[in-house]
Amino acid sequence: MKSNLVITHTVSRQHNSLFRYYHTNAAAKAYFTEKLQTCKNLISATTTHSNVLKSGLSNDTFTTNGLINCYVRFLRINHAHKLFDEMPQPNVVSWTSLMAGYVNCGRPVTALWLFHQMQGTLVLPNEFTFSTLINACSILASIDMGRRIHGLVEVMGFGSNLVVCSSLIDMYGKCNHVDEARIVFDSMYVRNVVSWTSMITTYAQNAQGHCALQLFREFTQLRLEKPNHFMLCSVISACASLGSLGSGKVTHGIVIRLWHDTNDVVATALVDMYAKCGCVHYSDKVFRRIPNPSVIPYTSMIVGAAKYGLGTLSLQLFQEMIDRRIKPNDVTFVGVLHACSHSGLIDKGLELFNSMNGKYGVMPDTKHYTCIADMLGRVGRVEEAYQLAKSVHVERDGYSMLWGTLLAASRLHGRVDIALEASRQLIESNQQVAGAYVTLSNAYALAGDWENAHQLRSEMKRTGIHKEPGSSWIEIKDSTYVFHAGDVSKCSQANEILSLLKELGHRMKERGYVGGTAGLVFVDVEEEAKEEIVSLHSEKFALAFGLINMPGGVTIRIMKNLRMCRDCHESFKLISDIVGRDFVVRDVNRFHHFKNGSCTCGDFW
DNA sequence: CTAGGGTTAG
Structure with a gap:
């Protein structure tokens, strides 16, 4: 009887202290979670981190996850990874947070590698993990890895998750597999504005603007949700690629009605759309309504003006952004070089090209070499363009652009010798082969060498090389x-x-x-x-x-x-x-x- | 802790 009482007493005391222990820790955890989720800068993050260490919660998974996410937010991926490595029991949230951190830091391969590591543990991935991984594949445009992860998604029963499906659509789209994206889209039981946007974007980015607009029409006719600025951006971009001013204006109307006209990204898409639809004047109007345009709206406007032959306007805009201390990027330089090239401002173009790196800190790459080759070739300085092309190192995917440009220039100015060399470069690297054959044939014909011109055409026919007509x-x-x-x-x-x-x-x-x-x-x-x-x-x-x-x-x-x-x-x-x-x-x-x-x-x- | 948008060039 007595002993029984003692035991009860002990249990109750234990229970009590356990409760108090749990209670204080729960309060501490809640405090740290709140603190970590709202902290505004790295200093307050590290302060909270040291408080976590003092409180003895450093082995707590939940609290450490909060710290990892905090460091990830401030792009301190190494801090996050170190914390992760010290965790006694990382859970799926820890793994996923770190993976997402690597994706956000531009290191999607590391995220995939982490997943590989994770598969060696008992921790199972969830829908968040898969969304993050699919996003990594999307950035890498890796269809093989994407399909493998899609397989796992189905096996593990996440195949009908809305977010996972949206990422899958996006991934297939970014890998240029529009049909597979559509299969995922069609397979969904529940869709929201995001999944519709992913599918519309897939069409818009894969030169299927009409399908994008058709899907947008279907979405609006359903009247379930209003299109948001993400969706409208893609739709405007589709209009731009189609050169469809009518649809572009209608979409602009929707933008205004839904109060999305103050969104800079939407405005930038509109600037681009109007320029591509031949209304650079409208582009300018939209552009001037953007309060503090960043490098992207500026570039869009510069490119738009350049395409329109308004080289001086392009250069003015460029100067304006420099004066406003907005740093130009590689695309901006494509724009201004393009502008110079198309307005006969050769000297100005060369001057900008030569000062790109030193004065503006933008390393010239193949795109810029191609602009310069085009600029020189256009005015008949084909030999110089050729020497430039020969002397620069070009990564494989830029090869066809540079030599294709040179081929066009040499054909235009009757330099069969250079046309021959440029075609050889293209054919040997197995790029634009059909186009190279046709242009070379035309170059021969232009020089009066009908024999070679026809021979090339015959060869194309014999080897089955077919050129889609432009x-x-x-x-x-x-x-x-x-x-x-x-x-x-x-x-x-x-x-x-x-x-x-x-x-x-x-x-x-x-x-x-x-x-x-x-x-x-x-x-x-x-x-x-x-x-x-x-x-x-x-x-x-x-x-x-x-x-x-x-x-x-x-x-x-x-x-x-x-x-x-x-x-x-x-x-x-x-x-x-x-x-x-x-x-x-x-x-x-x-x-x-x-x-x-x-x-x-x-x-x- | 997770998804979705814009700028060159061909």
């Missing part, structure tokens, strides 16, 4: 007119176009355009009799047709080798006259709705 398109009202390079005859408006091109050619000559004098030769092996020589100026406009977009709803984009961009407006008037159509885009009614009927197309600012 195409471009123009949107007029609700119709899209597609043009294939060198194949004006198949177009229903062939006569209109040819007379237009002739007219434009005259105009260019009148304005003192000095280009090569040789004509373009289309060698058609199947119908050799159909060889056709069109004047060089006309060729350029033929290629330009559909590749530059004009103000007023006409979508014509100008090719990079056209230096008469100032004539765009002139050309536009001409097209109006000749084609005799109304070019006003009609599909902007929603703007009227938004602005109480006072807004007309193009002045919704």
Whole structure:
């Protein structure tokens, strides 16, 4: 009886102290968790860290996870990893936090390696782990690893998790496997604005703008959720890639109605879209509404102006951002070099190129060499461009751009020798092979060497190398007119176009355009009799047709080798006259709705 | 602790 009481007493005391122990620790844990989640800088993080050590909670998994996440937030991945290594019992949260930390630090391979380590433990991954890993694959564009992890996802029963599926769609999209992304999307029972965005983005980034817009339409028709700024960015980007001003304006209307027009990223997408749709004036309007544009909006505007032939504007913007102490990046330099190249500012371009690294701390790479090669080649300094291309070290994926540029320049200026060398470089590295054959053949033909020109074409046929014909398109009202390079005859408006091109050619000559004098030769092996020589100026406009977009709803984009961009407006008037159509885009009614009927197309600012 | 957006070039 007595002993029983004693035991009860002891148990109760133990229980009591256990409770108190647990209670104080729970309070401490809660305190540290709160502190770590809200700490604003590294100093307060390290202070809390030392307090954790003093409190004796350093072996506590939950508290240490908080510390790891805190260090990860301040990109101190080494601190986080050290803490992780000292943990007696890391759980799935510890592992996942560290992996996510590595992904955020730009080291996705280490994240995948950690997962490999984790598989040697008893800790099982959860949906958070898989999302993080799929994100790592997405950054690496590693389809093999992505598929393997997708397999694990299915095996472990996370195949219907909304977040995991969204990451999978994104991963397949970034790996350019649009069909697999769509399979995941279609397999989902529940979707949200994020999963829809992932699928729309996949289409937009894989040159399937129409599918992106179609899916966006479906999403809006469901009326479940409002599109957010992420989705709208992708949609605008799809419009840009299609050169679809009408859809772009409609989307801009949605942006305004949903109050997303103050988002800088959306504004940047709009700047790009209007520039690609030929309305650089609108780009400028949107750009000037961004309060403190960062390097990306600036670059977007610089590139937009450059494409439009407004080289001086590009350079002004560049100077402006330098004055505002915004550091240009590699893309910015592509933009300004492009601008110089397309506005004949060769000396300025070379000067900028030479001062890139020293003055602005941007290391020139293949993109910039290609710009310079293009700049030199364009004005006939093909030999210099060739020497440059030979002398620089180029990583494999930039190879085709550099030598492709050189090939085009040497063909344009009749340097068959360099064209031959450039083609050899492309063919040997197994890049742009078909294009190289065609251009080289054209170079021979241009030089009057029909024998070699035809021989190459025959060889292509024999070896089964097929070149997809280049195409471009123009949107007029609700119709899209597609043009294939060198194949004006198949177009229903062939006569209109040819007379237009002739007219434009005259105009260019009148304005003192000095280009090569040789004509373009289309060698058609199947119908050799159909060889056709069109004047060089006309060729350029033929290629330009559909590749530059004009103000007023006409979508014509100008090719990079056209230096008469100032004539765009002139050309536009001409097209109006000749084609005799109304070019006003009609599909902007929603703007009227938004602005109480006072807004007309193009002045919704 | 986890997902989703924009800029070059061809």
